[in-house]
Amino acid sequence: MHLQTTVLLAGFLFVCYVIGSLIWELLFSAARAVPGPLASRFSRLWYFSKVREGSFHHENIALHERHGQVVRVAPGYFSISTTDKTVYGIGSKFPKGDWYQGWKHPSPERWTLFPDQNSKRHAETRKRFQGLYSMSSLLSYEPYVDECIDIFLDKLSQFARSGTSINLVHWFQCYAFDVIGEITYSERFGFLDNGDDVAGTMAALEKSMTYSTLVGIFPKLHQYIYPVMEKIPGSGAAGRTYLMSFVQRKISERSQAKQDGAYRPQARGSGDGAAPQDFLDKLSEAQQQNPDKVTPYHIFMMGLSNIIAGADTTAISLSSVLYYLMTSPQAWSKLRKEIEEHGLRERRATFKDSQEMPYLQAVLKEGLRMHPATGLPLWRVVPQGGVQIGDHWLPPGSNVGVNSWVAHYDKKVYGEDADIFRPERWQEAKDAGGERLKQMEANFMPFGLGSRTCLGRHISTLEMSKLVPEIVKNFDLTLGMPKEEWKTVNHWFVMPEKLPVTLHCRNAS
Template sequence: MISQLTSLSPTSILLLPLLYIFYLFLFNYILDPLRSVPGPYLARFTRWWYFCKLYEGDFERTNVELHKEYGAVVRIAPGEYSLDDVEGARIVYGLGKGFSKAPWYSAWMPPDPSKASLFSDQNAHRHSMQRRKFSSFYSMSALITYEPFVNNCSALFTSRLHSLALTSQVIDLQHWLQCYAFDVIGEITFGSRFGFLDLGEDKEGVFKAIDDRGSYSTFVGVFPWIHQYLYSRLPMTGGHGYVYGYTLRQIENRQKELKNPESKNREGPPDIMTKILLAHEADPEKMTKMDLITMCQSNIGAGSDTTAITLSAILYNLLKHPRTWEKLRTEIDDAEKEGQISDPVTFKEAQSLPYLQAVIKEALRIHSATGLTMPRIVPAEGTTLAGHFFPGGSTIGINAWVAHRNPSIFGADAEEWRPERWLEFEEQGRGAEVEKYSLGFGMGSRTCIGKNISLLEIGKLIPQLVRRFDFQLVGCGDGEELRSLNRWFVKQQGFRGRVFLRGGKR
């Protein structure tokens, strides 16, 4: 055998690996029980097709087009499929169904599983235990205690916009909304702002650091086995180092305060860090120091981007469709005249404004903060979804952008911005049914734990902006859509405009 190999020409020897790979792909294709599932040709053989499409930065729209072309199930990589099916969603993301998070999520955490966040943890049992530790800090009843934090930042933000309105300068609206969201989550988490609203500047590069880490995890997650080799080389300086150091300093300072009898009666409601810290001191084994650090950092990393994206989606679409802006303003003005809302609006009052709630739901639908499938591993026994049997070990997921454009659920005009659809759903008695396929905050046991806090921030800020200011879009003319970059989070790019005092000259 060795003599036969040595007699081959160099060209033949080089071709042997290629022939091996070719026959391996062919063999896998022939044996693939799901070879009938359609999708891009290259996606049958290599994950590089998926990687390249992610790199283009608009996979949320690519994914929508794939389902328009191929139907309810689309292959996006070998053994990985994108689904658009209401009943399938209840199976894949339903409680106790046995679908664990796919290896893609491992790139969003350190290789040490004990340091996994609620978002990235692939162990369903451990995730359930961890979520129970923190759920009370994010419950609807806990929101009341966080309202003063939001009021502080809303007042400062409107003050900054008032100053900017006097200059008529063009500003990056998405950036300012992220400054707001970042400072709010800083107050709720630590009891103090980061200070981004002071000048609208990110001197430490925190926003970029979070964006860069999201890009890393999005791409490396496609080939998760390389994460263990790359993670140790990731920089812990710059913006990420700043957030980590800031977190540790806040924890250390609060620990000192709690040991000081004079500071135990500090004014104001307790922030999330204090609540977790007290739980840690009461039972260090149940609530560990790592739990405290991980949860605080998760609040900052995820809580700022998702809220800023949704706020930007609301403001942009209201301005792009002036009729809906005026309709919302009329609802807020009428409620104010009738004494139904305060200044600032409380969260409870915001929930009583039907058109405001419809606007928020429509923004979460038309521009979901996340724009990739939420991949899950099919349990060993396999399952049938949308008429296909998926064997155990297959990867299946639903992209919120795809689900939210399903015309059988959201209507023939599902591609359009129309908040009224949510009022119609309620009139038709379909509200609860439609909500089950609303994936803006995830679904099932993995629904975002910070959902209520995000809705608190959004529900309180938007009425304040609408009742006090006018805005003018810059660079988004008729028919021109706002660009976004999809790195898991679908973040708006170039959302620029001018702000004016309400009724002021333009």
């Protein structure tokens, strides 16, 4: 009887909470005029359920088409359709929201660059390490990328000769992971050798991402759930713990090898025989020069960030570009013609070559526009004084964010055919000049915005710019599914479920 009474009381209190929240939102909330789904007015559960389904990027676009520039997705959470400079511009006073807490270890001393809500610490850390990610610095790693491309192309040739159908998404992941391994540790992880998920790294990252994305919607629960979940094999928290252990092991192995005198960097390419310093060596050198500002934790944190942010995003972008090229034969032919006109039929394209090929750059840009790697709003907290966005005033403490998918599919910016892959739109806007190109560039955000733009974006650019021409010039690809079956799962990164292809070598006899 006592249990029954308790259950009834709990149910009654829940109903009272729902009704009270709805009354508050409808009558007293400062942002009560902001439209959105009714369920989003009194609970985060509506938003949680939509994110959990894995297709919120499509839902988000539809919400803005239905309701306009500002849409409520949960109490105090407002999705916006434009890259507002007040929110995201350099010097913005809008810090990252609590959703990002799910992306870090619950311990206050364990932080990483991507989810850091401490704007001052983030700015100092970014300034300290951004030189490692500059394009001029990364170009020294071009031989590392070439080595991975050689292995990848050899695998594709084997598949072409055998007539084997492959999932290109998976093999792009293998390529991107091995490149990150080379750049960070001068050592491939070995994904490209057999296409295996080495030590379960891919699975660990996927589960960790799903956990972080969902728990971030209820961030106060993170500190209680994580210690339990990390002890459960196969859980997202356990996946994150595995990745942290993996990075720490790589750092310890390098340190021990140096102490034993056994560390010998391997030369790459056809230069003077010297091996470029990898990230780990550069970080270690920086620590020796300034141990107060570059600590052992900084070395660990930056190594972890490279793996978490550097592989899947590139694999997603490559998958998108190749999918849209395969389903746009005219674009494929036009790109192949440009590659051959630049004299690249018999030699490897350098990064410098790729920058001198306008249609290749338009193809890459349009692929990133059509399918940006991230698919949830980039939440920021409204500071004291509130903010006016469009017709709505949002009170301080609110979370406001733009989703790159919403920005990239804005027909007022990219035209009525914004949902069609058409690389020519970028050259047309450039030829027209003026405000249109400026607006398109302002809304283009595949790597984030403002001071929080992805630090590793040049790594991805380097990998894509060199690999795409090699695939297009060396192979004919046939998509092994109807165009309409291109499906994705969005748990922060919008990962294609599959991209089955068969290949034919163009130079085959």
